[in-house]
Amino acid sequence: SAVISQKPSRDICQRGTSLTIQCQVDSQVTMMFWYRQQPGQSLTLIATANQGSEATYESGFVIDKFPISRPNLTFSTLTVSNMSPEDSSIYLCSALGTSGNYNEQFFGPGTRLTVL
Amino acid sequence: EDQVTQSPEALRLQEGESSSLNCSYTVSGLRGLFWYRQDPGKGPEFLFTLYSAGEEKEKERLKATLTKKESFLHITAPKPEDSATYLCAVRSNDYKLSFGAGTTVTVRA
Numbered sequence: 001s002a003v004i005s006q007k008p009s010r011d012i013c014q015r016g017t018s019l020t021i022q023c024q025v026d027s028q029v030t031m032m033f034w035y036r037q038q039p040g041q042s043l044t045l046i047a048t049a050n051q052g053s054e055a056t057y058e059s060g061f062v063i064d065k066f067p068i069s070r071p072n073l074t075f076s077t078l079t080v081s082n083m084s085p086e087d088s089s090i091y092l093c094s095a096l097g098t099s100g101n102y103n104e105q106f107f108g109p110g111t112r113l114t115v116l
Numbered sequence: 117e118d119q120v121t122q123s124p125e126a127l128r129l130q131e132g133e134s135s136s137l138n139c140s141y142t143v144s145g146l147r148g149l150f151w152y153r154q155d156p157g158k159g160p161e162f163l164f165t166l167y168s169a170g171e172e173k174e175k176e177r178l179k180a181t182l183t184k185k186e187s188f189l190h191i192t193a194p195k196p197e198d199s200a201t202y203l204c205a206v207r208s209n210d211y212k213l214s215f216g217a218g219t220t221v222t223v224r225a
Contacts, residue, residue: 004159042203042215043160058212092159102211103148103167107159 002029002095004108012114013083020079021111023093028073033094034066037110043092049076083115118143118208120216128222132193137219139204140186149187150213151180152203160203194223 003026013019023032032049047055047068055068070076080087090110097104119142129135141149148167152160164173166182173180177198179190189202199222205215 001162042217043205043213044215045212102207103165104162105150105213106162107152109159110157112157 001104002027002097002106004093004095004106006091006093006108006111008111009109010112010114012116014116015084017083018079018081019083019113020077021091021093023076023078023108025074025095029095029097030073031096032070032076033105034068034076034078035092035094035107037090037092039089046078046091049078080113083113085115087113088115089113118206118214120204120206120214122202122204122216122219124219125217126220126222128224129191129194131195131223131225134190134192134194136191137189137202137204137221138186139189139216141204141206143206143208143214145209146206147209147211148207149182150205150207151178151187151189152205154201154203154218191221194221196223196225199223 005024007022034046035043036046037043045058046061047057049055049068049070051070065081067079090112092110093108121140123138148165150165151163153163154160164180169184171182177192181188201218201220203218205213207213
C-alpha cells in the first residue's frame, strides 16, 4: 500500500492568486496523479505526474493553469494558478501501490480550496 | 469513452438491513473495477479491485461482485459506521481510472 499526505488540508484564497499543494508518499511509487472533486461530484483526473519529465494533462486541463512538479518518486506538487471561484474544489493526490501494479490505487486526504 | 453509472444516488438503511449498490459500466477493455469508500472531508479509501466476471471479494460486511456489464456492492447487516459514499471506478486500456458519481449510504441505528 501507500500512505499519502497533502499540505495544506484546506485554504481560502483570493481571486487571481496561486496556491501550491504538496503531496508526499511514504514510499517510492511509480505513478502519481492529481484529481479534482467539485462539490457534490465525483473525481476527475487532472494529470499524471511523471518523474523527471513534464506531466501528462487530461482534456480540459492545461499546464499554464495547473503546473505540476514531480522531482522524485515520493513527492509532487500541483499549483492552481490565477484562481477564480470556479476553481473551488477538493484537490486529491493519488498513487499506485508500491508494487507498481495497476490493481491498487490510493488517495490522499485532499486539499479543500475555496476561492473568493 | 468509458462510462460508469452508479445507483441509487442515495440509500438510507436501518441498522441490520442488508442492501446492494449497483455500478454499471461501459469500457474499452476492462483492466479492473475498483470500489472505494469516501467519508465526508476525506479522500477515497481503497476497498477492492475486481478483474473478471464471476469474481467476488469480501471485507467485513462488504462483498463486491462483478459481471460483464456491472458490479454490485452488497452490504450485509450494516452498522452506522458503514455510512459513507461508495465510489465505483473502472480502469480501461488507457490505464486511467474513470469514476462514477457515487452512492451515499446512511445507516440509522
